[in-house]
Amino acid sequence: MKKVILARISTIKVPGLVSDLVTLGLITERDLSVEGSKAVVSVNVPADFPGDLAQVKQLIEEKLAGLNEIETLLVVLTSERPAEPGPKAPKLKKRPLDAPGADMRPKSAAIPGIKTIIAVASGKGGVGKSTTAVNLALGLRSLGLKTGLLDADIYGPSLPRLMGTNERPEIRDERVIPIERYGIKVMSMGFLMQEENPVIWRGPMVVTALMQMTREVDWGELDVLVLDMPPGTGDAQLTMAQQVPLQGAIIVSTPQDLALIDARKGLKMFKNVDVPIFGIIENMSTFVCPHCGEASDIFGHGGAEADAKRLGVPFLGAIPLHMDIRENSDLGTPVVVSQADGPHATIYKNIALRIATRLFPESDED
Ligand code: ADP
Numbered sequence: 001m002k003k004v005i006l007a008r009i010s011t012i013k014v015p016g017l018v019s020d021l022v023t024l025g026l027i028t029e030r031d032l033s034v035e036g037s038k039a040v041v042s043v044n045v046p047a048d049f050p051g052d053l054a055q056v057k058q059l060i061e062e063k064l065a066g067l068n069e070i071e072t073l074l075v076v077l078t079s080e081r082p083a084e085p086g087p088k089a090p091k092l093k094k095r096p097l098d099a100p101g102a103d104m105r106p107k108s109a110a111i112p113g114i115k116t117i118i119a120v121a122s123g124k125g126g127v128g129k130s131t132t133a134v135n136l137a138l139g140l141r142s143l144g145l146k147t148g149l150l151d152a153d154i155y156g157p158s159l160p161r162l163m164g165t166n167e168r169p170e171i172r173d174e175r176v177i178p179i180e181r182y183g184i185k186v187m188s189m190g191f192l193m194q195e196e197n198p199v200i201w202r203g204p205m206v207v208t209a210l211m212q213m214t215r216e217v218d219w220g221e222l223d224v225l226v227l228d229m230p231p232g233t234g235d236a237q238l239t240m241a242q243q244v245p246l247q248g249a250i251i252v253s254t255p256q257d258l259a260l261i262d263a264r265k266g267l268k269m270f271k272n273v274d275v276p277i278f279g280i281i282e283n284m285s286t287f288v289c290p291h292c293g294e295a296s297d298i299f300g301h302g303g304a305e306a307d308a309k310r311l312g313v314p315f316l317g318a319i320p321l322h323m324d325i326r327e328n329s330d331l332g333t334p335v336v337v338s339q340a341d342g343p344h345a346t347i348y349k350n351i352a353l354r355i356a357t358r359l360f361p362e363s364d365e366d
Contacts, residue, residue, distance in 0.1 A: 001069060002032045005039065008067070012059045016050045021060075037071035039064070053272045074243075110245055111215055114148070116359045117225045118278065119241065119249040121270070123262020125231035128283040129252045130158045131329045132319065132348075133228035136250070138336035139345075139352025141184045145223040148178065148185040152210050152240060153230045157190030164332020167191065175218040182337045187217050210240050224359060233265040241273045247359055248278040250316065255282055255303040263304070267311060278358055279314035280304050281351060284321040295320075317351045319344065 006029060010022040021027045026043055033040040041060060057075045064073055111117070120133035130153060137149040151159035160166050163181045169191050170177045178185040219225065227244065229237055241249070249270040253263035263280060270277055282304030286295045308315035319325070325344055328335045335344045 001034045001039075002029050004067070005032055005034070005041065005064060005070075008063050009041070009060060012063050014056055014059060015052070021056070034070075037069060038074075039070045039072070040074045043075065054274050111219075111225075114219055114222045114225050116223065116247045117214075117227060117244055118355065118359070119227045119229050119244075119246050119270075119275070120252060121229040121233075121237065121249055121266050122231050122252045123233060123264070123266045125156070127231075127252050127254045128319070129153075129231060130162055130228050131325065131334075132250075132252045132281060132283055133226055134159070134162045134329075134334050135336045135345075135348040136352050136355065137184055137226040138182055138334055139349040140224055140226070140356060141182070142336065142340070142349055143352060143356050145356060146221060147183075148187070148219050148222045148225040149228065150213055150217075150225060151186070151188035151190060151228045152213065153228050154189045154210070155230050157188045159186055159188035159228065160190040161332060162329055162334060169217075172218070175216060176213075177218050182334070185219060185222070187213055189213070211243060214244055224356075233262070233269045238269055238273065241270055241275055246270075246275045248276045248355075250278050250355065251280045252283050253280055253304045253307075254284045255297075260303055260307050263307070264311070267313060277313045278355055279316035280308040281316045282318040285318035287321040290323045314354075316354055317347055319347055 006022055006027070009027055010020045012020060014021060017024065021043065027041065031042045041064075043056060043060070060075050061073060064070060120129055120136065122129040130151070134149065137147050141147040149159065149163075151157045153159075163179075163186055165179055165181050165186075167179045169179055169187065176187065178187040179191060180186075214225070214227075227240075227246070229240060249266075251263050251266045253260055267277055267280075285304075286297055288295050305315045305318070322344060324339065324342070325335055328338050331338075335342060336348050339345055
């Protein structure tokens, strides 16, 4: 079967490439996995690939669509090979995926009951992505939307801490029941594993874990599910962006240039998989001294806004670097609920409103 697949792929003409994908070594037999009627093709796209990635994926899907033996096909584009040690690239190899019930439905298979899904992502860790995701989810809920929050940051799940709960989810009829906290439904691998035991995830497990957490958790009816993505733009993130039917992505960045360079990679990643960018949020923007109230721009300010403009993506807002945000995050009492009428909550809620308006343009939020 693999030979048949390779032979078919080798007949594809990709605009911009001097030869076909197989001759160029972008797909080898090792990059194919076939189990019964499910096939996974991973394409090793070099960083300087001149062609259109979405088109490559589509061409492969079209070419293999006629194969009667294959009912489910997943084409994974691995556009970057992280040089540094870290999360292993999901090669989706032949070994059965590590958890039972691995789901290889093609991307964009809607999840019953969930109207919309958005990803909160960052080019690198430590920029406040999870804090932002939590407060935005609570902001969406304050608009009356039924909201879920999924901590897909399985390398360092922080949701139990940020939401102040270590409750263990119940399992009913083989489905995990999310924890309810502050009016939203939350799920994190952190609820299922011990804090001191860092888990080393191999690529396929990452994908399986995410699929299970989106599809095998009993979310019930949700207007919006907020996905707190793992930081960075490696293969695991790319695969997640492809596997979950996302309405849009939000990129969190600090004002420093360095973070913005990373943020740009985040933008590119979502663009490559055709996920609309709802905008950039500048986090840890102006520092307001808790004692004297004086504002200082420790990391500079406005970098993300200027960058968003340059890149033609919306700028959603700036969140100050403030002790209250840090303390409440670490206490498990996010500012949107603990200081619901305070200035920070207002900023998060305003951003949430912009997101909600983008998600549900027809309804009249005010
Ligand atoms: P990430 O998910 O990007 O790794 P976190 O959300 O875990 O980042 O935030 C990293 C640290 O920064 C946490 O201690 C958090 O409380 C703090 N933090 C995040 N945003 C702010 C902010 N706007 N002001 C002050 N501290 C913040």
